[in-house]
Ligand code: C2E
Ligand code: MG
């Protein structure tokens with residue numbers, strides 16, 4: 001406090017106490033007074049002289065008003081008032097009021113040193129001496145801007161809220177606990193098809209019953225709201241005024257008084273019909289095949305699962321799954337195009353549906369595979385009956401793109417009597433049976449049995465083993481001599497693959513070739529055998545130059561034959577190994593040729609043009625359609641060993657062999673008799689002028705090292 005101010009203050013106090021107190025007493029009073037004033041942090045307190053000039057102040061005053069001490073002493077307190085208030089004479093007026101009666105108190109704008117305004121409560125109290133004479137004033141200014149602002153914000157928010165509800169696109173409501181509307185906003189009325197909130201409120205007197213399609217579910221929701229304090233969400237279907245149904249999403253809560261008693265419910269409502277439609281569509285799509293509209297694999301598994309559960313509950317209940325695979329779909333798709341293929345699948349779906357009772361399910365599992373779930377059948381006979389009807393139905397031609405197309409299907413059947421626990425197992429068994437039906441001849445049906453299962457398991461084991469075998473290079477090529485029956489000398493070898501299994505020893509190709517074919521492992525394996533055989537023969541040629549030229553015959557599987565890059569691979573291997581093409585023979589079976597009849601002749605021709613020879617393997621066991629022979633550029637026939645082995649000691653049963661040899665002579669083809677096991681067979685083959693022989697009588701298939709000693713010995717027969 002500055003000296004001037006202090007002396008003025010003392011002067012005032014001296015007036016107040018009218019000189020009764022000593023200087024010391026005054027000082028004590030001043031100190032105490034200051035302590036009290038300093039404690040009032042949120043209040044600006046000033047002592048004013050009679051004419052309203054500032055005598056002293058507290059720290060709160062500095063903080064609130066923003067003046068430094070020396071700036072304010074002696075100033076008239078009207079400097080705390082805005083200009084307009086000063087002009088109105090408010091400061092004098094208030095001062096006069098305080099002087100004349102009880103303390104003046106009022107709310108209004110005040111200004112800080114920097115000119116900014118704040119809302120304040122001002123109290124002006126007259127300080128009197130004992131005789132009641134006014135000696136000065138105490139001015140207290142309290143900044144209540146924050147409180148004021150909060151109140152204003154609240155008022156504005158409330159106004160805005162009601163405005164928003166009126167304008168909102170989202171519906172909102174308040175209802176009584178009993179289910180009548182208290183308030184409905186225009187959006188909600190619109191959403192439900194009413195002209196106005198008033199109309200909606202008037203017409204709907206029981207929300208649960210009149211509005212909701214499923215009143216019980218709504219009742220549960222109300223219960224939930226009553227139990228919880230938080231917002232609850234609920235999706236449901238409601239009737240609009242015109243009776244149409246929409247999906248809504250409600251977010252609502254219970255509103256309670258301070259003691260927790262339920263006052264009403266309030267909430268927001270959104271029309272989610274469009275989203276719901278998309279969701280329902282997505283759900284449908286997830287369980288149905290797009291093309292045919294049939295249930296898909298997922299739904300099929302679900303239904304089969306339900307049937308399994310039922311079978312477990314009631315032992316008399318029987319069901320069956322028929323798995324159906326079209327026999328010629330690939331041909332249709334490839335030749336007539338995928339659009340026609342699609343139309344065929346749709347048509348098949350319709351035909352299948354016609355074969356079934358309403359309680360049965362047809363599903364499309366993918367591609368050209370369908371499953372029929374026959375629910376609650378009487379016995380196996382029922383199932384066979386359906387399978388036959390389906391096959392009949394599919395046997396009728398499809399007219400697609402102006403063309404008649406035939407489908408035909410192989411069917412595998414699994415019966416619930418097997419005691420299933422998993423839907424996947426039922427489908428797996430039906431699938432095994434279906435593959436069995438396929439191998440046994442097209443367009444048949446087969447019932448799954450346990451032998452099939454064992455076979456399938458074994459096959460799976462082999463498959464896993466085989467994949468590893470290729471990585472670990474467990475395959476070997478064995479060579480079986482082919483002998484000229486004219487000279488009795490070895491003219492070449494057939495390369496026969498073996499699998500050197502780490503535990504099982506040598507495994508025969510008869511066991512694994514069908515599996516590698518199915519899994520396409522034949523492609524890398526076949527290439528390896530071809531390369532290895534060519535390399536080996538080239539090596540023997542260099543090491544045994546004195547030996548008459550040798551040939552190597554390599555078997556070609558159907559899968560390899562279908563590969564578009566087959567020719568390129570053969571060419572590459574010949575180049576790599578430097579074997580001349582004339583030394584290589586390829587063996588193919590009749591069925592491989594016939595199944596690829598369109599492409600076969602061009603392909604065979606290309607092979608022949610490279611200078612490689614072609615032989616038909618196992619001749620007589622396949623189509624035996626002799627008419628095709630002259631159409632293909634073949635060099636040799638290999639008579640299947642089943643015919644050779646039939647030739648008896650006396651030369652009986654040799655007719656077929658004789659016929660084949662005569663046929664080959666006519667077509668200028670070489671002949672190799674397979675499976676020669678006895679000297680008698682050899683003698684008879686010689687008598688029939690068969691050119692070549694191969695069989696255990698000469699040698700079993702042997703390892704390369706063993707071949708070398710043969711080449712050194714040069715045996716003749
Ligand atoms: P294939 O091409 O007809 O081969 C002749 C089969 O008859 C060989 O069986 C051979 O060991 C057997 N054999 C030869 N002489 C006699 C005999 O006097 N008596 C009897 N009982 N059997 C004889 P293998 O080696 O078990 O091969 C079976 C089939 O596996 C082959 O029949 C061929 O179709 C296939 N195969 C073998 N190696 C390959 C290969 O590298 N690639 C392909 N794609 N198939 C192969
Ligand atoms: Mg062969």
Ligand code: MG
Nearest residue numbers: 617618638674
């Ligand atoms: Mg053969």
